[in-house]
Amino acid sequence: MKRISLEPRPQWQGKMEELGFNYHTIEGETYWDESACYAFTAAQIDRVEAAAQELQRICLRAVDHVITKGLFDQFSLMANYIPQIESSWKKKEPSIYGRFDLSWDGSGDPKLLEYNADTPTALLEASVAQWHWLQEAFPDADQFNSIHEKLIERWKTLLPNLPQPVYFACVKESDEDFGNVEYLRDTAVQAGFKTQGIFIEDLGWDAGKSAFVDLENQAIPSLFKLYPWEWMEEEDFGKYIPGNVMRVLEPAWKMLLSNKAILPILWELFPGHPNLLPSYTSVETMERERRGRPYVIKPILSREGANVEIRDGKNVLKSPGSYENENTITQAYAPLPDFTGNHPVIGAWIIGEEAAGMGIREDKNLITTNTSRFVPHYFTEE
Numbered sequence: 001m002k003r004i005s006l007e008p009r010p011q012w013q014g015k016m017e018e019l020g021f022n023y024h025t026i027e028g029e030t031y032w033d034e035s036a037c038y039a040f041t042a043a044q045i046d047r048v049e050a051a052a053q054e055l056q057r058i059c060l061r062a063v064d065h066v067i068t069k070g071l072f073d074q075f076s077l078m079a080n081y082i083p084q085i086e087s088s089w090k091k092k093e094p095s096i097y098g099r100f101d102l103s104w105d106g107s108g109d110p111k112l113l114e115y116n117a118d119t120p121t122a123l124l125e126a127s128v129a130q131w132h133w134l135q136e137a138f139p140d141a142d143q144f145n146s147i148h149e150k151l152i153e154r155w156k157t158l159l160p161n162l163p164q165p166v167y168f169a170c171v172k173e174s175d176e177d178f179g180n181v182e183y184l185r186d187t188a189v190q191a192g193f194k195t196q197g198i199f200i201e202d203l204g205w206d207a208g209k210s211a212f213v214d215l216e217n218q219a220i221p222s223l224f225k226l227y228p229w230e231w232m233e234e235e236d237f238g239k240y241i242p243g244n245v246m247r248v249l250e251p252a253w254k255m256l257l258s259n260k261a262i263l264p265i266l267w268e269l270f271p272g273h274p275n276l277l278p279s280y281t282s283v284e285t286m287e288r289e290r291r292g293r294p295y296v297i298k299p300i301l302s303r304e305g306a307n308v309e310i311r312d313g314k315n316v317l318k319s320p321g322s323y324e325n326e327n328t329i330t331q332a333y334a335p336l337p338d339f340t341g342n343h344p345v346i347g348a349w350i351i352g353e354e355a356a357g358m359g360i361r362e363d364k365n366l367i368t369t370n371t372s373r374f375v376p377h378y379f380t381e382e
């Protein structure tokens with residue numbers, strides 16, 4: 001695994017915008033960064049792919065364990081959503097996608113930091129943007145990236161059983177969320193679905209119909225939402241979701257995997273697993289088991305690195321955020337690699353149940369936040 005400095009392509013901004021990637025620069029700061037890339041060997045890519053596939057397997061085992069044993073208290077869930085989770089799992093409601101965030105420097109075993117299982121972003125850039133970059137920058141190389149094709153095939157498997165049209169929703173005033181949602185919507189259209197766009201703020205509830213409706217008061221049969229389940233719970237309309245006939249993607253059982261409370265459960269079920277980090281529900285257990293070795297404290301529902309705290313025995317590094325009062329878990333510290341002051345985290349994508357590609361975000365800080373940059377990658381046989 002190498003970080004290579006490059007000269008960005010001429011007029012790269014316009015090329016990205018032609019792909020619908022309009023948020024390549026956010027608030028004047030570089031987000032898509034092709035002044036560098038990461039190079040891998042085919043054997044290294046095989047290792048990332050195998051790790052993602054294995055993590056998906058054990059994560060599904062963990063979901064079944066939580067539901068079978070009724071371990072919901074650890075997840076800070078609203079009680080009326082628990083039957084929704086149980087029902088969606090029992091019905092085997094399908095998932096579209098997810099992203100494992102991994103710490104890895106190209107040697108040894110990739111380590112799971114967390115699973116973005118409900119509302120992962122950086123999809124358009126991992127799928128389309130970096131593939132187009134590859135064709136110009138390294139046309140003789142390859143890339144771990146079958147995301148686009150697998151998304152279309154995944155939607156095709158859902159055609160017989162997912163009511164149409166499928167509404168695609170995100171919040172207003174977020175170019176990044178809108179770009180990701182519109183890309184997913186496009187893959188659904190290519191698979192044969194009828195679709196509609198809607199903003200979360202425009203979702204309505206019709207008591208007479210007992211249905212969620214759009215601005216034209218038409219019932220919404222299926223909803224893909226790039227909006228966290230825990231935020232859906234807190235909305236005024238949230239109380240109407242449990243038991244409603246509207247199909248929701250990602251399904252309710254993904255609430256368990258997007259919650260960091262799943263990390264101690266994974267470690268309990270698969271202690272010593274090469275792709276897992278020791279994780280516990282309390283600082284006391286971590287310090288007893290790890291005997292002073294560095295660890296991280298994470299709020300179970302935090303996003304974009306907010307309120308994450310690294311303790312190495314001498315210093316404490318903590319990111320700001322709005323999750324200060326949430327329940328937390330502890331996880332052994334797996335430092336991100338250091339490439340001349342740049343710290344990459346590998347996002348390994350799962351489409352359906354299959355590993356499908358990866359994207360790399362890097363940060364100058366040890367904690368990856370919403371200001372991290374997306375850096376493309378390629379691999380060769382050697």
